[in-house]
Amino acid sequence: MKPPIGPKTQLCMSLAARPGNFGSRFHNRLYEGLGLDFIYKAFTTTDLPAAIGGIRALGIRGCAISMPFKEEVIALLDGLAPSAAAIDSVNTIVNESGTLTGYNTDYSAIATLLDEAEISPATPFLLHGAGGMAKAVAAVLRDRGHKQGTVIARNEAKGRALARTYGFAWDHAPEGLYAPLIINATPLGMAGADADRLAFPTESIKAAEIVFDVVALPPDTPLLHTAREAGKRVISGVDVAVLQALEQFVLYTGVRPEPGLVEDAARFARCV
Known part of the structure; x- marks a missing residue:
């Protein structure tokens, strides 16, 4: 069972020009199924530097990055994993004790x-x-x-x-x-x-x-x-969303869900 939200709950989020429900439903469904003390919320912003600063300052564990921020965000990070450096594009940020590293699971x-x-x-x-x-x-x-x-x-x-x-x-x-x-x-x-x-x-x-x-x-x-x-x-872009979100989930939590749980979360996320 997922623990109730408290001071130790880890927040993950997304930043997009037009936020949707897919990522929130996918990640939160897996947190629930695995009993992980995480919560996921979608956001948009007109101030990307301030938003990234908030990730660092508040200890937000991870952030998915969508259009149109995938290139602009690079200058605001501390480093890039090979997956992002190879194509100069970030769709995932992982926060390790205030150090923000960009990845690309697309x-x-x-x-x-x-x-x-x-x-x-x-x-x-x-x-x-x-x-x-x-x-x-x-x-x-x-x-x-x-x-x-x-x-x-x-x-x-x-x-x-x-x-x-x-x-x-x-x-x-x-x-x-x-x-x-x-x-x-x-x-x-x-x-x-x-x-x-x-x-x-x-x-x-x-x-x-x-x-x-x-x-x-x-x-x-x-x-x-x-x-x-x-x-x-x-x-479909939904197919891309499921696969890239799964790899984000693993980066954030260190847990790789079994295929049955992933299929359940994908079905749940599609029912918006």
Whole structure:
């Protein structure tokens, strides 16, 4: 049984521009199932330095970092684990007695999903985005041996830099571009101002074989909905969220739950 909240309860949290319920429900369900004296809460902020300072000052054990803070947060940390340093993107902070270290669990989650989908490294792709999540996706694709790919980003400097780093082409917009694998790593389709926007034109979706959207909120984004209606194979941002959140949980608690508990927490988290 989980102990009642008290002075020794350890707080974990998340920071996102548009906080959702998934992480809170996932982590708190596992704390309950394992009887751990932890609690998890989602936050947003307009003052990232102050928020990170609060993590340090209040002894908050861990913090998940979502768009658009994954790169900006780096300058506020004491160090980076290899998983974050390799791609200059942080999605997880671990606090060890006031020392804040950044990690990235997106990479392993994305790699697992692409492997499970048995996507050949010979498959050409379009990757829409140039931020922290796009970096994780591009790194996975390069490390899997993909050679034929285009990074799409309206910010030419960031798009060209990302494409150059990982050995891919760049284009400023998805219109008129087609590939068997298309991946959205932008906020397009995310709950909020961009909720109704498609990350790719319908023509690109219809021409694709596999559609991957890293956006987890809502679970059925306009991109995934359109892809399913067109009969395409899809990989969902919720799938990414489960796998990366599990690795965060292990970093925070030092406990790796059994698969049955993880499946239960994932089902519970989806019922929002």
